Every structure is written in C-alpha cells, then in structure tokens.
Amino acid sequence: MFGSITTDMVLAILPEIALLVLIAVVFVTDLVVDEKRRGILAWTSIIGLLITMLLTAFFAQPGAEAETLWGGMLRHDWLAYVSKLIFLFGALITTVFTLNWDSVRFKGEFYVLLLTSTLGMTLMGASADLIMLFLSIETTSIPLYVLAGFLTDDDRSTEAGFKYLLFGAMTTAVMLYGFSLLYGFAGSTGLYEISAAIGAGQIPAAALAGAAVLVLVGFGFKVAMAPLHFWAPDVYEGAPTPITAFLSTASKAAGFVVLTRVMIAAFSSVQAEWQLMLAIAAVISMTLGNLVALSQTNIKRLLAYSSIAHAGYALLGVIAASELGAASVVYYFLVYVVTNMAAFGVVIVVSRVIGSDEIADYAGLSRRSPGLALVMLLAFLSLAGIPPLGGFIAKVLVFAAAVQAEFVWLAVIGVLNAIIGLYYYLIVLKVVYLTPGKDEQKALPTPRPQAVALVVSIVLLLLMGTVFAPWYQWALNSASALF
C-alpha cells in the first residue's frame, strides 16, 4: 500500500498531469495578460491539448496486461488509454470551435472549466474504485453545469445550466446511494474487489439488482439514455453550441466507458438482471429518440434527440456483455465523437453568421457554402449509418454483438430504428441542398481554424469507415482489458 512511486505509475497519469499543468498555465496567463490580448488563451489551450494528446499517445500506452495503480484507485489499461484520447480530441475540437466567438474567447475561466471537465473525464476512463469514480464524475459534471449556463445574459443558457445541475445533482445522489449499498454488500470500494466479494458472498440477487438500478440512474443520466433523457433536449438547445458539442460527444463517451467497465467488472453476478434493464432502456431510447426527432424544427434539438437514439444503439454493445460487445461500444464512440463534432461544427459556423438554429434557415446552404454543406452531408449520412462512412461500421458492430449474445430482437428493433433515423437526417439534407433560401448569393465563409477542425473530423470519419483494421484493433485491445 505504501510502496514508492514508480515510473509506470507516473506514466499512467501522464495525461492528467499534463492537463493539470495546462490548467495552471491558462489560469496564470489569464491573470497576467491584459484584456485585449486574451485571445491567446484559446490558442494556449489548443496547443496544450495537442501536446497532451501527443504525450498520451506515445508515453501513456499501457502494456498487454492491465494494471491497477495508485492504491487501487486507477486502472492502467487499453480502455482507459483509448478513451482518454477520445476525450482529449473532443476537448481539442471544442476549443477550436470557440475561436472567433467573442462572448467567451476572452474569458480564461471558460477554458479552465473546459479543461477541468476534461481532466475529470480522463480520470473517469481509468477509475477502478468507487471513491475515484464518484470524484471523477463530479469533476466532470460540476464544470459542465457552469459551462452550460455560461452565457449569463442569455435566459436560455442559464436555464439550461440550472436544469442540467438539478437533474445531475439528483441522479448523482441516487447513484451515490447505490454506491453506499454496494460498499455495504462487499466491504470494499475497489471495483474489481467488489466483484470477487460478491461472487463469493451470499448477497441476495434482488438486493444487488436494486443497487444496480440505483447506480444505473447516475450513469443513465450521463449518457442521456431514456428514461433519464429529459434534460438533454433543453440543455443541448440552451447551452453555448460548442459546449453542446462537448456534452453530446466526450461527456456521453465518458459515461459509456464507466457504464461498460462497472457493469462488467462489478455486477457480473447479476448480469441477466442488468441486461434486461438496459435492454428496455435501449429500446425506449432508440424508439423515442428517433420518433421525437422527426418533429423537431431546431437543429440543436434534433441532434439532441438523435444523440438519445445513438445512446440506445451503443447500449446494445454494453448489453451483449462480451468482448465483441465492449469493442463495438469503443468503436461506436470513436466514430460518434468525430461525426457529431463535424455536425455541430457546421451548426456553430452557420449559426454565427445567420444567427439562428432553425432548420428552415439552412435552406440554400449548399449554394452559400458548398464545403459546409458537404461536411453536413457526410456527418449526417454517417449518423444515419450509410457506408462507406464510419457510422455504418459502428452500427454493424453493435448489431453483430447483440446478435452474437442472442439478443436478436434487440438488433431487429435497432435496424428498424436506423431506418426511421435515416428519414429525418435526409429531411435536413433536403433543406440544405434542395430548398431555395433567401440569401443564396451571399457566401457564408468558414473561418480557417474551424475549417481545419472540420476537415480533420471528416478525414477521420472516412478513415474509420474504410481503413477499418487499426481502429478495430484499438477497440479489441480495450475490450480485452475488461475480460
């Protein structure tokens, strides 16, 4: 327990250390630089995040065997490694999207909060203990509450922040109650020790399944699955759009990493029970998300319901509780993060020029900016699951995992839902490409940094759909760390 600190231990938390240094640098820069030159804050964050990503990619790579370090608090395995890279990428693209946005880019606290939330996520991806898990979830959530309500002169933003906080605080309290019961059953807070204690002990399955329900309430909120999705549309609509992008990608992915790890590691003795609960949640999420999305007129709300539906698809991989299932969840989020970042990137650029998030105002976008329209086309087709884009492979994998685990009925419902989904994505694309708009002659310029971020996302999206092997190897490595 009191062993000395080894290089391995430090390398395992290298991303966290780098982020912490970056947070301190942004803080100090904000203090010493005068107000007119604070534009460098965003660039500091971008360069810092790039360096953190490179350091993580090259030095924090785990070995073949998963290790539990820092007194059992953190797990150093491939799942943690890949998920950390996903979160850092999400934070990086989000920061790029805030450039040229005057209401936040001169505010150091915005970037500090964003980076702190990312730090929480990287810890979430590696948590191996109930204490660490609770703290990392809160380190992620509390800054996000503030960020969602960051635009204090906009009623909808403060309302979004407050709703997010209320739902978040309540579901966290329920989850914590579940954790306390779990501690009581097992006598230990280590996720991997809990499973051993439960496997050996004589805890009634009903009590354990009850604790699983309480814990799932907390995780379900983070991933915005039905029936815990009520906050998502309002928060997505009201929050500043880059934060919406961050919430719907990195924050959701973090929730899924934790969900997969905890369900498989700690609740393996009541697997049939939680599989059934999650199957019901997945069916409601997919069906409700897709059906309600059909009637949306605001693009951010449409993407919110679409993200609820996508939580449902990804749940199929968790439900399978197999190596293929866990790999499909990781692959799903590799793809989903780049796809949704591209989709929200277009929304951010367009809404800064036309000042509206209504789908009707996207009419004629293909004439005003063919590039943005093309990005939107590719991102939406990937969300709908059309080959040769990443979304297709991701969907095939989760459905295959469900079929392999003998949940054929779930896969069938998933495929039917994918067809409904295709309909509303195509409706938006029809407005973008075919409907005549009023200002068709006026070009709609994309600022260079945003254009670079969009191109990077789209290239990754195409790569994940065509050059399938290296990404799948990452996903498989992550999955094998769990079993």
Next chain:
Amino acid sequence: MVPVSYYLALAAILFALGALGVLIRRNAIIIFMSIELMLNAANLLFVAFARSFESLDGQIYVFFVIAVAAAEVAVGLALIVTIFRTKHSIDIDELSSMKG
C-alpha cells in the same frame, strides 16, 4: 453496538424523504435541500458500514462527498441568483422557455 440494520432503515427513510422532496416541491432552494438529504442518507450508510467492517474507506468517502456537495451547492446557488435576477422567482415551473 446499534446494529447496521437500524442505520439501513434510517438511511432508507431519509433517502425517500429527500427523493419525495425533489419530486414534489417546486422551490429551487428546497429542492437543493432535499438533494442534500439524499446525499446524507448515502453518507450515513457509508459511515455505518465503515464502522461495522472496521475499515476506514467508508469514512474517507464521506469526507469527499461532503466537499463535492458543497461545490455543487455553490454552483447551484450561483445559477439560482442569475435566474432570480431576470425572472424574480425561483419556482422551477417558471423555467420553461424551451419546448418540443
């Protein structure tokens, strides 16, 4: 020593009261107090179990939970003040500018 089952029962009652408060009351501050009640039900369980196992993990957990709850309430009150400035009310039913 008082058996753990007594603490389990008390914690369950506290938790149910807190959950009811969140669902029934419309005043934002009272909702926050109810959430605190739910968190403290979990804290009570942690401490009771830590005592019965004679391990410190549960006690340490409670310290962290108290600190996190304080941070959460600070953010919550800040948002309540911002909302009160424009709406002059902290009734959560007034928060309905977004629909669909």
